[in-house]
Amino acid sequence: MSDFAKTKAMFHIPEDMIYLDGNSLGAMPWATAVKVERTITDEWGDMLITGWNKAGWMAKPTDIGDRIGRLIGAEKGSVVMGDTLSIKVYQAVASALEMNPGRKVVLSDNGNFPTDLYMADGLCKTMGADYEVRTVDPEAVEAALSEDIAVLMLTEIDYRTGRKHDMKALTEKAQALGIITIWDLAHSAGALPVDLAGCNADFAVGCTYKYLNSGPGGPAFIYVAPRHQDVARPALSGWLGHDAPFAFDLDYRPGAGIERMRVGTPPILQLAALEASMDIWDQVDIHDIRKASIALCEQFIAGVEESCPTLKLASPRNADDRGSQVSFAHPEGYAIMQAMIARNVIGDFRAPDIIRFGFTPLYIDEGDVDGAVSILKDVMENDLWDKPEYKIKSRVT
Ligand SMILES: Cc1ncc(COP(=O)(O)O)c(C=O)c1O
């Protein structure tokens, strides 16, 4: 039996479904509905506006930030929740660029998730024609570091292939050249141990609706290293990041520490949903999760390679170089994934030819992996994907 049988029982997974897409949208803990319902009735309903103090709503973004901080190796008081990840990327890039005056290049890789590149590019356009986002192949990042670069912005785990950047080595090399680093942990937080403090990271951002199970649209987080917190100017200077929001001063004065990265009113109901999941995360050791995740990924790779020879592994073979997902390439990837979904094995497709499966030990076990492999084998051996209705690209995700 899986070491995580206890946590698996804490999640609602529809009967007969094998859910291998927790790297895109995490599953729902049973406790979430109860927690959100209580927040609505006992807090919003009964306390109304007094909930900001009585129910501790105002402190939720930093309280929960610290709980996530434990999973990503952040110092206490250096993570705050709020907004979407796209917004937090913008905020981090803007602060970092300003901390490196005279340099005008944001370096990233061309495997990065598009929104990160779009947000940085939009910001550069606002800042002036001499600012630019430069992208190189993921393997070429280290060689591309140079003294004209202001900011290195990378997603640690590639959303398509699961390839893992070496955060410590790249941060060290970048900092030696005077570059400020921003790490996107969208596919890292809750997937594997991250050691932001140990890597001496400058900024990090991430979302909570994937491995941290906060539900669709759950709030993002931002990390600022303690040494930068009173220097970094929050480009999005919202009133709740003000030093004294309730003084209602007309002039903006950034708050102390990580508080300044807050923008506007926090989403209390989504934070309540996240808290239900963090109650589960508080009971597990992220190193145990990693061990189980590697075992599940290895089992899946071995099973698929043995039974589906036309699928080509698109993730790194070495577990240390990979996050908590496994991708295979096939020219008919889209139709194959449609056939899998029709058989209740949920993964996803990423253009042009990647089928992607996420492994989330909190609620996925060896039996699920065996089940997914055997359905994939059936789909491939019997060409079950070869149907006109599976070839129409109409899905959103
Ligand atoms: C690396 C990365 N950054 C950003 C996002 C999305 O940001 P947002 O939460 O603003 O939609 C995703 C996934 O949606 C992602 O994988």
Ligand SMILES: Nc1c(O)cccc1C(=O)C[C@H](N)C(=O)O
């Ligand atoms: N955030 C998403 C959404 O709002 C709709 C559909 C998908 C997503 C995702 O999270 C995509 C995801 N970041 C990916 O790795 O592809």
